[in-house]
Amino acid sequence: MKLQIDPKYDAFREEVRAWLKEALPADMAARTLQCYHTTIEDRRAWSKILAAKGWAGPAWPKQYGGPGWDEWQVMIFEEECYLAGTPMVDEAGFKLCAPVIWTFGTDEQKQRWLPPLLAGDQYWGQGFSEPNAGSDLASLSTRAVRDGDEYVINGTKIWTTDVHYADLIFCLVKTDPEAKQRGISFVIVDAKAPGVTIRPIIDIGEGHSLNEVFLDNVRIPADWLIGEENKGWGYGKLLLDNERAYSAEIPRNKRTLARLKKLAHETGMIEDEGFALRVAEAEADLSALEFMTLRAMAEKAGGTNFPVGSILKIRGSELLQKLGGLQVEALGPYGAVVYPHGATNDMPPGPAIGHGVLADFMYRRAVTIYGGSNEIQRTIIAKSYLEL
Ligand SMILES: Cc1cc2nc3c(=O)[nH]c(=O)nc-3n(C[C@H](O)[C@H](O)[C@H](O)COP(=O)(O)OP(=O)(O)OC[C@H]3O[C@@H](n4cnc5c(N)ncnc54)[C@H](O)[C@@H]3O)c2cc1C
Structure with a gap:
């Protein structure tokens, strides 16, 4: 290998x-x-x-x-x-929804949605989570009821990233309220349709990427259902597996490490032996994570599927938080100042490279939650690999 x-x-x-x-x-x-x-x-x-x-x-x-x-x-x-x-x-569109469309969609659906996405003409949001359905996603309660050639949708989605930019939202909805996972379908909703209300959630770094989405008698054409009715849980699972496959976040971790080193050199913190040692430890963690990812890829290419997504998710997200914390520390006293998302003028003094660091550090508390929380990943590891 x-x-x-x-x-x-x-x-x-x-x-x-x-x-x-x-x-x-x-x-x-x-x-x-x-x-x-x-x-x-x-x-x-x-x-x-x-x-x-x-x-x-x-x-x-x-x-x-x-x-x-x-x-x-x-x-x-x-x-x-x-x-x-x-x-x-548009990661939700390119990485999450597109594979579902080309795997389970009809030729007409592929033709309708894939070319505009690829051309950068359409933006997508992911409407899975609800106020009472996050980790236990199968308990979602947004309803879609067939009415002639349409479905009528009612419910609330939450934490919907960047949906305020979206033209389309891919949603999991209940089409059979009596069944749990077997009553879920995968549908596409026009984000601008009558009855769709999007309300911002401002995050701890004063940024706006998250939203609540209220669906109030929203009508979609019946052929905006992907695959078969009541089979959406399987399609959603494929999507979430894909999401986890990217979750080691090697590219983002590499960029964050590069910025950390630059920052530590600029502020002189790298001269502190203890601090330099912790940066080196984080770099070693990143190498180990990269080897683990390469191993998973090599095993997959060889046909033996090494089921490592949950481990990568935990390691990648924890490393990102560790690197973020080191960046804040490298900023010294400026690390205590919030330079809110989007702020460009009137910045307090401090190295320019560090202006977004604290806002990003605070936002990235969420990496151990989104894409399936780390507690849930640990349960998956315990059940699937350790057979506990
Ligand atoms: C920044 C951000 C962006 C997001 N973007 C999107 C998006 O675009 N689209 C979308 O659909 N969703 C999105 N989400 C939602 C995300 O998928 C959920 O937050 C996540 O699945 C957790 O669900 P929850 O928030 O309802 O927490 P809960 O499920 O209520 O969990 C709360 C806490 O309890 C723990 N917990 C819950 N159940 C168990 C259990 N059985 N065993 C042990 N511990 C447990 C969890 O680990 C967590 O610590 C986003 C979330 C965040 C924070």
Whole structure:
């Protein structure tokens, strides 16, 4: 088993790096590297640049407009993008919903939704969680009732990331209220339809990425149901498995480590031996996490599926929080100042590179919650791998 990326990919990495140098506007990269939530303008502009190059859906199969890369190339591409400072794109659409559409959708649905997503013309939100259904997602209560050629939807979704930018929301809804998992369906909702109300939730770093979504007699065409009625739990599970597969967050961890080192050098904290040792420990943790990810990928390529998603999620999220904490510490007294998300002027003094650090650190308390909380991941490990 190889625990390193095959050198045959070196040329590909160079190609990506060279293109990013040329294609990524410097001001956009600077904004991203400040760690605030990416603006919708930057996301849209970057999506268009990627689409023009044919690299918008790096993990998409060629037949749906992807570049036809293998998963090593996808990983290299994402790493290089993060290190260069590219804005986040529509991850819910590209990484979560698109695979469900091309796996379970009809040809008409694929044609309707995949090309505009790839072109950067449509933005998606994920409407799974509800006020009383998070970890226990199967207890969700948003109802969809068939009425002729339509479904009528009523309910509330919560924590819906970036849905205030969205054109479409993919939702899990109950179509059979008597059944639990077997009564769930996967539907697409027009985010601008009558009856959809979106209310912001402002996070601890004063940023707005989260929302509540109220669905009040919202009508969708019946053929906006994906796959079969009452089979949505299976489709949602595929989506959540995919979400977890990305959850080691190696590219984000690498970028955060790079920023930490830069920051620690700028502020002089790196001269503190104890602090430098903790940075080195975090770097060793990141190498171990990368080896674990490469091992999982190698095993998968060899046909033996090493079921490691939950372990990667725990390790990746905890490391991200550790690196965030070290960054705040590296800022010294400036680490105690909140520079709210989106603030550009009237910044208190302090190294510019550190302006978004505390807001990001506070927001990233959520990494051990979203995508399935770490407590739930530990239960999965105990049940599946340790057979407890
Ligand atoms: C920043 C952020 C972005 C998000 N984005 C989205 C989004 O775009 N779309 C979407 O649908 N959802 C989104 N979510 C919701 C996310 O998936 C849920 O928050 C998560 O699944 C946990 O559910 P909950 O918040 O209802 O907490 P709960 O399920 O109520 O859990 C509360 C606490 O109890 C623990 N707990 C619960 N059950 C158990 C158990 N059986 N054993 C042990 N411990 C348990 C949990 O680990 C947690 O610590 C987002 C959340 C956050 C914080």
